[in-house]
Amino acid sequence: MIVAIDGPAASGKGTLARRLAAHFNFAYLDTGLLYRAVGQAVLDAGGDPANADDAEAAARAMNPEALDDDRLRSDAAGNAASQVAAIEGVRDALLDFQRVFARLHPHERDGAVLDGRDIGTVVCPDAHVKLFVTADVEERARRRAAEFAARGAAVEFDQVLTDLKVRDARDAARAQAPLKPAADAHLLDTTDLDIEAAFEQARDIVDAAWSPD
Numbered sequence: 189m190i191v192a193i194d195g196p197a198a199s200g201k202g203t204l205a206r207r208l209a210a211h212f213n214f215a216y217l218d219t220g221l222l223y224r225a226v227g228q229a230v231l232d233a234g235g236d237p238a239n240a241d242d243a244e245a246a247a248r249a250m251n252p253e254a255l256d257d258d259r260l261r262s263d264a265a266g267n268a269a270s271q272v273a274a275i276e277g278v279r280d281a282l283l284d285f286q287r288v289f290a291r292l293h294p295h296e297r298d299g300a301v302l303d304g305r306d307i308g309t310v311v312c313p314d315a316h317v318k319l320f321v322t323a324d325v326e327e328r329a330r331r332r333a334a335e336f337a338a339r340g341a342a343v344e345f346d347q348v349l350t351d352l353k354v355r356d357a358r359d360a361a362r363a364q365a366p367l368k369p370a371a372d373a374h375l376l377d378t379t380d381l382d383i384e385a386a387f388e389q390a391r392d393i394v395d396a397a398w399s400p401d
């Protein structure tokens with residue numbers, strides 16, 4: 189069983205994916221972390237995330253251990269991720285890892301949940317369930333700003349809002365694997381749903397498609 193969750197930045201994809209994975213005993217991959225790790229590696233090397241040579245070299249050298257770096261949660265890493273993610277060679281370098289994870293998830297798990305921007309359209313077009321999670325951009329910015337504040341990162345609401353808008357626009361406009369719902373995705377708008385209510389709606393959608401044997 190593969191569940192694909194896509195949507196714009198800070199829409200609650202990861203929160204839902206983690207809850208679904210725990211509930212259904214699925215493995216979970218946050219594919220945004222892969223792009224963040226590449227973006228962070230380029231920044232660490234003093235390179236330019238928009239430069240294809242710098243970004244592709246970092247993507248080819250990407251090591252899953254890099255995904256544990258706390259700095260990947262920062263605004264700077266998110267912005268660098270969205271720049272490297274627009275480069276075709278970077279996406280190509282990361283594709284197999286995601287597909288192998290989806291297909292060969294750990295054997296003690298009953299399936300896999302992946303969240304990102306192109307899971308239902310490109311990475312796992314045959315996923316059993318596809319969700320496209322959205323929320324009003326101001327609400328997303330409020331949630332993300334609160335998250336930064338709780339971690340002690342001083343980022344102004346206006347800066348978070350601007351960064352989300354820039355990132356969404358870049359992700360939707362790029363030529364390869366743009367952010368968009370798959371034709372067969374269930375749309376889930378969480379603007380007026382708390383975390384529990386959003387989870388219950390997603391759980392019911394997966395439940396309807398789920399048979400554990």
Ligand SMILES: Nc1ncnc2c1ncn2[C@@H]1O[C@H](COP(=O)(O)OP(=O)(O)OP(=O)(O)O)[C@@H](O)[C@H]1O
Pocket residue numbers: 195196197198199200201202203204220331332334335378381382383384386
């Ligand atoms: N339905 C909800 N109501 C209120 N807060 C929420 C809801 N869903 C998620 N959140 C909060 O919003 C923030 C962003 O959620 P999350 O990290 O799951 O989004 P995301 O789409 O995975 O983000 P990213 O694009 O960075 O991967 C988190 O602080 C999370 O706790």
Ligand SMILES: Nc1ccn([C@@H]2O[C@H](COP(=O)(O)O)[C@@H](O)[C@H]2O)c(=O)n1
Pocket residue numbers: 197198219220221223224266269270271273274303304305306307355359
């Ligand atoms: N499947 C994906 C996942 C992510 N991206 C890009 O990475 C950026 C950071 O992702 P988050 O989910 O951690 O916000 C995002 O803005 C995308 O540019 C992607 O292209 N494809």
